[in-house]
Amino acid sequence: MEPMRLQAQAKELENVSPDSDRSESSAESFWLVTLLEHKYSRFCLMVDS
Structure with a gap:
């Protein structure tokens, strides 16, 4: 579950200022x-294990 949240967070970071x-x-x-x-x-x- 955690990795999915991190991926969403990273995508948000990229969308803030892609240039x-x-x-x-x-x-x-x-x-x-x-x-x-x-x-x-x-x-x-x-x-x-």
Whole structure:
């Protein structure tokens, strides 16, 4: 459920000012952090089980 909310949040960020370089880079870093968190949580699940 959480990843879906994060995706919606990221889309909102992109829609605020799509032509701004600063917002574009922040959206990119946001996706990178989300991806890392996702991989980390999956790794933790594998270790726990």
